[in-house]
Every structure is written in structure tokens, then in C-alpha cells.
Amino acid sequence: MIEPLLAAESNASGALIVFLVYMAGVFAIAAFSHQVLSKKKFLSEYFLGSRSLGVWAFALTFAATSASGGSFVGFPAKVYSHGWVVALWIGSYMVVPILVMGLLGKRINQLSRKTGAITIPDLMRDRFESPVLGGMATFLLVFFMTFNLIAQFKAGSIILQSLLQDEPLYQSAAMWTGSIVRHVPYFSGTESPGYLLCLLTFAIGVIVYTSYGGFRAVVWTDVMQGVVMVGGVIVMLPLAIYFSGGLTNTTEEMAEMTPPNHVTIEVRANNADSEPRIVPFGSWLRTKTADGADGLVRIESNIEIPADSTTVTAATAAASANGGSISAVEITVASQIETIEPIEGFVAEVVDRTPYAFGAGEKNVYVTGPGPSESYELGFLPLSLAVSFFFMWTFSGAGQPGNMVRQMAFKGSKTLRYGILTLCIYFSLIYFPLVLIFCCARVLLPGWEIYPDRIMPEIAKELTSRAGYPWVAGLLVAAPFAAVMSTVDSFLLISSSAIVRDIYQRNISPNASEKTIKRMTYSVTFAIGTAAMVAAVNPPDYLQDIIIFTGSGLSTSFLAPIALMLYWPRFTKPAAMASMAAGFFSYVVLYGWGYFTFNKMQAIQPGNFHPFMIALLSSLVVAVIVTYVTPAPVERLTRKFFYKE
Amino acid sequence: MKTEKDHPQLDPVYVHARREAMVILGLFVVCFIWAISVYYLDGYFPAQSVTEVHILWGVPRWVFFGICLPWCFSIVCTFVFVFGFMRDDDLGENDENEDEPENESK
Numbered sequence: 001m002i003e004p005l006l007a008a009e010s011n012a013s014g015a016l017i018v019f020l021v022y023m024a025g026v027f028a029i030a031a032f033s034h035q036v037l038s039k040k041k042f043l044s045e046y047f048l049g050s051r052s053l054g055v056w057a058f059a060l061t062f063a064a065t066s067a068s069g070g071s072f073v074g075f076p077a078k079v080y081s082h083g084w085v086v087a088l089w090i091g092s093y094m095v096v097p098i099l100v101m102g103l104l105g106k107r108i109n110q111l112s113r114k115t116g117a118i119t120i121p122d123l124m125r126d127r128f129e130s131p132v133l134g135g136m137a138t139f140l141l142v143f144f145m146t147f148n149l150i151a152q153f154k155a156g157s158i159i160l161q162s163l164l165q166d167e168p169l170y171q172s173a174a175m176w177t178g179s180i181v182r183h184v185p186y187f188s189g190t191e192s193p194g195y196l197l198c199l200l201t202f203a204i205g206v207i208v209y210t211s212y213g214g215f216r217a218v219v220w221t222d223v224m225q226g227v228v229m230v231g232g233v234i235v236m237l238p239l240a241i242y243f244s245g246g247l248t249n250t251t252e253e254m255a256e257m258t259p260p261n262h263v264t265i266e267v268r269a270n271n272a273d274s275e276p277r278i279v280p281f282g283s284w285l286r287t288k289t290a291d292g293a294d295g296l297v298r299i300e301s302n303i304e305i306p307a308d309s310t311t312v313t314a315a316t317a318a319a320s321a322n323g324g325s326i327s328a329v330e331i332t333v334a335s336q337i338e339t340i341e342p343i344e345g346f347v348a349e350v351v352d353r354t355p356y357a358f359g360a361g362e363k364n365v366y367v368t369g370p371g372p373s374e375s376y377e378l379g380f381l382p383l384s385l386a387v388s389f390f391f392m393w394t395f396s397g398a399g400q401p402g403n404m405v406r407q408m409a410f411k412g413s414k415t416l417r418y419g420i421l422t423l424c425i426y427f428s429l430i431y432f433p434l435v436l437i438f439c440c441a442r443v444l445l446p447g448w449e450i451y452p453d454r455i456m457p458e459i460a461k462e463l464t465s466r467a468g469y470p471w472v473a474g475l476l477v478a479a480p481f482a483a484v485m486s487t488v489d490s491f492l493l494i495s496s497s498a499i500v501r502d503i504y505q506r507n508i509s510p511n512a513s514e515k516t517i518k519r520m521t522y523s524v525t526f527a528i529g530t531a532a533m534v535a536a537v538n539p540p541d542y543l544q545d546i547i548i549f550t551g552s553g554l555s556t557s558f559l560a561p562i563a564l565m566l567y568w569p570r571f572t573k574p575a576a577m578a579s580m581a582a583g584f585f586s587y588v589v590l591y592g593w594g595y596f597t598f599n600k601m602q603a604i605q606p607g608n609f610h611p612f613m614i615a616l617l618s619s620l621v622v623a624v625i626v627t628y629v630t631p632a633p634v635e636r637l638t639r640k641f642f643y644k645e
Numbered sequence: 646m647k648t649e650k651d652h653p654q655l656d657p658v659y660v661h662a663r664r665e666a667m668v669i670l671g672l673f674v675v676c677f678i679w680a681i682s683v684y685y686l687d688g689y690f691p692a693q694s695v696t697e698v699h700i701l702w703g704v705p706r707w708v709f710f711g712i713c714l715p716w717c718f719s720i721v722c723t724f725v726f727v728f729g730f731m732r733d734d735d736l737g738e739n740d741e742n743e744d745e746p747e748n749e750s751k
Binding site: 041042043044050051084085087088091092094095097098099102103104106107109110113114116117118246247248250251252255362363364365367368369370378379382383386387390391394412413414416417418420421424425428432505506510514517566567639641642643644 | 670690695703711
């Protein structure tokens with residue numbers, strides 16, 4: 001019944017309806033979880049769902065939490081910009097499921113049941129009977145998670161904006177928001193009223209359902225989000241392959257492609273007009289080269305041609321906030337130059353040209369390694385980075401506290417077994433197909449080097465309108481939104497559990513009544529979320545960099561000590577502390593050093609290896625050395641955790 | 646009784662989990678070497694221009710042999726691991742006092 005109704009609307013309304021239905025579903029789940037909460041032991045239910053996750057819940061919450069916005073925004077952009085080599089960049093997802101769940105899962109679950117631990121710091125504290133170690137873990141967790149939450153909130157807002165941007169209702173709401181906050185000191189500094197509106201909608205939604213429903217709500221919304229994500233990929237894959245003329249054709253065309261140039265242009269209109277004119281972002285313009293051949297450029301921002309004038313040069317373009325010059329991307333593929341229709345009435349002239357640092361003018365770079373790169377002379381994926389990323393996705397995933405918490409929560413080892421299998425199939429259905437889809441996107445939609453992060457919504461629109469079901473685009477664009485939401489909710493809960501359990505209940509007020517703990521839990525979850533939301537009103541730049549920084553920073557601090565404390569009886573408390581500190585500091589130093597060298601959030605990469613590798617290695621080495629120079633742990637602990645009772 | 650206390654037996658869950666972890670790390674190493682070496686031998690051209698690229702089943706040959714094949718291999722191994730190797734162990738009951746701040750007295 002609803003289908004013809006939606007089909008009659010533009011795809012933008014589809015997006016709004018999908019979004020509303022989706023949010024309604026999320027809140028229904030939260031209400032249900034809240035019901036369950038009142039019947040169970042509060043803390044272990046609120047933070048762990050009473051350790052009762054079944055296969056589907058376990059596998060999908062895992063999948064949804066680890067697939068953040070990056071998987072559906074940044075990753076497609078990478079495939080689009082660098083071609084087939086990204087298949088190797090992401091290739092270790094072939095072993096991620098079995099490694100991330102299977103390496104530590106059984107032991108984490110067993111030990112946390114044995115000790116009654118509810119959080120990761122809890123578990124470390126109990127394993128070594130050391131409140132100091134627990135406190136250290138809590139500090140690191142809260143440190144990284146806070147950064148990450150702010151960045152994720154920003155990502156959520158940006159994605160929601162792109163989902164709703166063509167919606168009239170949204171546009172008027174954004175204007176209304178703008179007029180309200182114009183005079184509020186802190187809020188008026190925000191990026192745009194639209195950003196603020198989406199941030200508030202996104203953040204309040206997440207904060208409310210997470211604090212009201214707890215872990216069970218988070219897990220079941222994750223399940224829903226996981227289904228949305230895989231559904232999006234399964235719909236897009238056959239369409240992308242079909243419309244691009246088959247996979248062989250796609251790869252053959254990609255082999256013929258040469259990377260574009262980044263150029264600065266001057267634009268001339270053929271005739272003057274009494275009204276000022278706007279040439280919109282993404283327009284194609286014809287260029288004349290010195291030898292008279294035709295060229296083609298695509299502009300990276302709106303440009304304005306003033307009234308009674310035919311020329312826009314760098315100087316007048318500056319007035320329309322383009323940073324003093326008109327930037328564009330110049331296509332170098334002959335077949336595309338012939339087939340793409342530029343807009344009539346304007347001619348552009350290239351005044352400055354920056355070719356790719358690797359791959360310029362070369363064919364076959366999009367189908368081989370190291371892949372074309374705008375800025376790195378070694379290419380996108382030199383061998384050392386290929387090695388780094390193969391390690392990083394697997395071991396960084398294994399070291400994520402968000403994943404470890406889920407391993408405390410499954411029902412029994414049978415759930416773990418089937419969970420591994422389900423996750424293996426799930427990731428295989430997502431990651432490799434995404435590579436295929438966005439290779440096809442290179443053929444279907446040339447020139448999105450102007451704004452690679454938009455390739456996902458653009459391809460969704462293109463495929464569904466070609467297929468005759470434009471409203472489905474709303475559903476597809478919901479996938480990245482779902483991905484961010486499912487990451488944020490679990491991080492929010494990890495931060496608040498660290499504070500309530502590890503700081504308040506175990507250190508400040510051990511005798512607090514259940515009622516106090518309850519009130520404390522709700523308000524801390526709510527407060528952390530609100531604080532991160534307010535911080536995200538004027539968010540930091542380098543969004544993706546912060547997410548990567550905090551994500552792998554958590555693993556370098558936690559993976560080695562936790563893996564060793566689960567499997568090595570000789571591992572000692574000082575070694576656990578030293579290992580955690582070594583992982584943390586070496587990682588932060590590499591980034592800090594990089595920050596002062598490059599003046600941006602980029603780490604030093606000794607020998608071209610990712611800082612994750614170096615920090616993880618130092619954490620491991622320090623752990624082993626300190627273990628052997630400190631006395632063996634007391635026998636009671638070894639007995640308790642490694643021997644039959 | 647006395648001998649058991651002097652020579653306590655390792656917890657079987659620990660023994661199984663350790664063995665399973667070793668197998669998983671082994672699978673990682675195999676996939677890692679497989680994917681990286683195919684990339685190095687057939688897909689990696691840092692210095693010279695590439696004149697010809699072989700395509701197999703719609704994807705570049707190095708992707709087929711270096712990504713698709715080990716990926717399938719890994720899926721098969723995961724099946725075998727889950728159904729034929731990984732043990733079902735009793736991971737213990739929920740602690741009755743887990744909501745309490747100090748519960749390791751058990």
C-alpha cells in the first residue's frame with residue numbers, strides 16, 4: 001500500500017519517511033528494553049543485557065558497532081578515488097570475523113562470569129585484584145571515548161544533513177533553527193543552521209534511546225541497523241553491475257582511465273546578462289587548451305557571474321567565498337571527454353594544474369597497486385602500508401573495548417560459534433561487494449573527485465532512479481546513518497559504564513543503594529551524551545582522522561594487556577600497567593610528533609608503517625620484558641583463572 | 646585429594662581457548678602471506694608503467710588470486726573451525742552478586 005504512495009513522491013520525501021519510520025522503530029525498541037530492565041538486576045542488565053545475547057543479536061551488534069560511518073562514507077570514497085587496490089586495503093576483513101570474535105571471546109566471557117565483571121576496566125581490576133589498574137583502564141577508556149563521541153556526533157549530523165538536504169520541510173526547519181540561535185553566544189558559532197538542527201536531532205535521539213533502554217536497546221537497534229546496512233548493499237550490487245555493463249567491462253574501462261588533474265580555472269560567459277548568474281557545484285565546463293584541443297573540467301563549488309559581466313576570475317570568485325580561486329577537477333580520459341555534455345554558454349581556462357603525485361598520465365593505475373594518489377609519491381598503498389592495514393583492521397578490531405564488552409554478553413559458547421559464522425558471512429556480504437559497487441561507480445559517475453565523500457548518496461540516487469524506484473534511495477542512504485548511530489550508542493554506554501561502575505560504585509560510594517545507582521546511571525549516560533553533543537556544536541576538523549586516532553589508540557592500549565592476562569598465567573600486574581602505558585604513550589607520541597611536524601592530525605610513520613603497528617609492538621615487548629623482571633603472580637590468582645576449581 | 650592439589654589440572658576452557666586462538670592466528674598468517682605475496686608478485690607496480698592487466702571473472706587477476714581466493718578459503722576455514730574444531734565449553738553461570746561493587750569474594 002505504501003509503495004505507490006512513496007513512488008509518487010520525489011525521492012527526497014522517501015528519505016524523510018524512511019528516517020521517521022526508522023526513528024520510530026528505534027524508540028519502540030528502547031521502550032521494550034526499558035520494560036525488561038525493570039525485571040532484571042539493574043547494572044548487569046543495563047550495561048550487559050544480563051549476558052544473554054543470542055546468535056543474531058551477538059553477531060549483528062558486533063557488525064553494526066564496528067562498521068561506523070566510515071564504512072559507508074569514507075570507504076566508498078576510497079574505492080572510488082583509488083580503484084581496485086582498495087580491495088587489498090580492506091582485504092583483511094576475510095579474517096576479521098574469526099579473529100575478532102574467536103581470539104579472546106571464550107576467555108573474556110568465562111573470566112567476566114567468574115569475576116562478575118560488567119565492564120572492561122572491571123575485568124582488569126578483578127583479574128589482578130588491583131584498583132589502580134582498573135582506574136588506569138577507566139581513564140584511558142574515557143579519554144579516547146570522549147574524543148570519539150564528539151567526532152561521531154559530527155559525522156552523524158553530516159550524514160543526516162545529506163539525507164535530508166533536498167527536503168522542503170527540513171529546509172524550513174533549518175532556517176527556523178538559524179533564526180532562533182542567531183543570538184545565542186555559543187550556538188551561533190556553529191557551522192550552519194542545518195548542521196545544528198541535524199546534530200540536535202541525531203544526538204537527542206541517540207541519547208534518549210540509549211539512556212532509557214540501556215544495552216539491550218543498543219543491541220537490538222544495532223540488529224535493525226545491521227539489517228539496513230546489508231540490505232543497502234544487496235540492493236545496490238546487482239544494479240551497479242548491471243548499469244555499468246558488467247564487471248569485466250567495468251574493470252576494462254577502469255584500466256583505460258588516467259587520474260584527473262586538480263586545476264584552478266577562470267570562467268568566461270559567452271554573453272553578458274543583466275542578472276547575476278550562478279553556475280552550480282558539480283557543473284561540467286568546456287576548456288580550450290593551448291593547442292586548441294577540447295578539455296573538460298568539473299567545478300568544486302558554486303560560482304557566481306556578476307550582472308552585466310562575462311568574466312569570473314579568481315578575484316571576483318573570492319567574493320563568493322571560494323577562497324580566492326575557482327577549483328575544479330580536469331578529466332583526462334578521452335572517452336569521457338567525448339561523452340559528457342558540458343553546460344552551454346561558458347568556457348573555462350585552466351590557469352594552474354596539479355597532477356596526481358602518483359599515477360598521473362598512466363593507464364592501468366586504477367586496476368593495480370599501489371594505486372593513484374593525489375598527495376603521496378609512493379602511491380595509495382605501498383607494500384608497507386598494505387602490511388600495516390592487514391594487521392590493523394584485524395588486531396585493532398580485536399582490541400576494541402566495544403567489541404570486548406559484547407564478548408562478555410553472549411549466552412554461551414554455542415552462541416559464540418554460530419556468531420563467528422554469522423559475522424563471517426555478514427562481513428563478506430558487505431565489504432567486498434562495496435568494492436565492486438564503487439568500482440562500478442567510477443564508470444557510472446565520473447568526476448566525483450570534486451567531493452569523494454558524496455559518492456555513496458550520489459550512486460544511491462543514480463542507481464535507484466535508473467531502476468525506476470527513486471524512493472529506494474532514501475533507504476540506501478539510511479545505511480551510513482544507521483552505521484554511525486549504532487557506533488555512537490555503544491560508545492556512549494561504554495563511557496557511562498566506566499564512570500558509574502568503575503569510578504562511582506567501586507571507588508566513591510560502594511554502599512550506594514540500587515536506587516541511587518539507577519538514578520546515577522541514567523543521569524551519567526544522559527550527561528555524557530549531552531556534553532559530547534554540546535562540544536560537537538563547534539566541532540573539531542579532521543573528523544575521520546580523530547575517529548582513526550581514537551579507534552586504534554584504544555586497541556594499542558588494551559589489546560596486548562588483555563590478551564596476555566587471558567592466556568598467560570605468568571603475566572603480572574606491573575607488566576599489565578606498563579604494557580597499557582607503553583601502547584598509549586608510544587601511540588600518542590607518534591601522533592603528537594606528527595602534529596608538530598605536519599601541523600595537522602597525522603602521525604609520524606617510521607619506515608612507512610602505520611603508528612598502530614609500532615605502538616602495538618611496543619606494548620607487547622614491554623609486557624613481556626616487565627613480566628620477566630617482576631616476581632611471578634601469587635598462586636591464588638593463577639589457580640583461580642587458569643586451573644580447575 | 647592431595648595429589649590433585651599438588652598437581653592441579655589446567656582449566657579445560659583455558660586449554661581449548663588457547664588452542665583455538667593458535668589456530669586462528671595461524672589462519673591469519675596464511676591469509677596475510679597469501680594476499681600480500683600475490684599483491685607483490687602480480688599486482689604491485691610502484692616504479693614502472695603497466696602495459697597489460699589480466700582480467701579474470703571481471704576482476705583484475707591479482708585481485709582474483711590475492712583477495713577473492715583467500716577470502717573464500719577463509720570462509721571455508723571458518724566453517725570447518727566452527728563446526729569441526731571449536732569446542733562447546735561451559736563458560737559458567739552469571740554471578741548472583743554481580744551488581745555489587747565487590748564480588749570476587751565468591
